Amino acid sequence: MRPLLRVLLVLSATLPAGCATHPDAAAPVVATVIVVRHAEKVDASRDPDLSAAGRARAQALAARLDDATLAAVYATEFKRTGQTVGPTADAHRLAITPYGAGQPASAVAARLRADHPRGTVLVAGHSNTVPELVAALCACAVAPMADTEYDRFSVVTFDARGRARLDVQRYGAPSATP
Template sequence: MMGLLAACASAPTRPAAVLPAHADAETVFILVPHAETAEDDPDDPALSPTGRARAQALARQLRDVPLEAVYADEFRRTQQTVMPTLQARGDLKLSRYFSRGPLDQTARQWRQQHRGHVLVAGEPEAIAPLANALCNCTVRPLQAGETDRLIRITAVAGSPVRVEDRRYGAPP
């Protein structure tokens, strides 16, 4: 397994998201697309063996990260992507969000609700728009097959939001 590769951070193109004034803790959103899928169901496929290996790599990568919440959208493949991370902890449960809903409202709610580290898995085409809404900046869209992207958004009250675009696991 390859470790995280350092990549360039995205510079905000609009004013950075602002946390409530009472927020003194760091909030970190970790966004990943679902891992590689099988061809078992055209509407809601499971993860392939490669995808299951990537989900395990994600769990290993986040082993020491103190997650406070884990979100996945309504699809089986995204839920299976975060399942090894949840199983390794035992103290967290999966929260679901609607991937076709208003992502700006979802982002606003999460920014207000959470302090600490939050893992979010979603459809590849929804990850960049969700990241954009969370950081109030522009994140490079995922390309087809970029199942190894990990976008880390760090926000601290009174500081600019930091965005890191990384890779994890074996190259797809």
């Protein structure tokens, strides 16, 4: 076989595969829900303010999301969650939408998905609510959260078919280990 013909046959055999979309390729992300726990608090009272470390973490969150295009920001009715997402909401000129800390995670997840089928949403909760909310969003197993863990940054993305993917990251200063 002539060398030129061989090259053309090889190229023609590889071009369709290179141009075709792989059936297992991930669909583009259409919605993202970022879930964090409130930052460090001054004491163990029922509704404390953030400590200096907590205020620094809230600023780190705002810096982390500086380039994000946020559609909404949610926080429970407690001061510490609002103070955690406050700098981010202010930077994006968004009001903080309250939700009840005692609401079932499945109800909160359903509300978030219904109200925000597209775009990026930030949600602040508590060590006893964040894992359940993330699990309800992604329909996946989520590790429990220690009472000393403040740096978990859970990102749940949804493609156009509604399939969820969880990516757990960290932000701000590392949390103390128990």
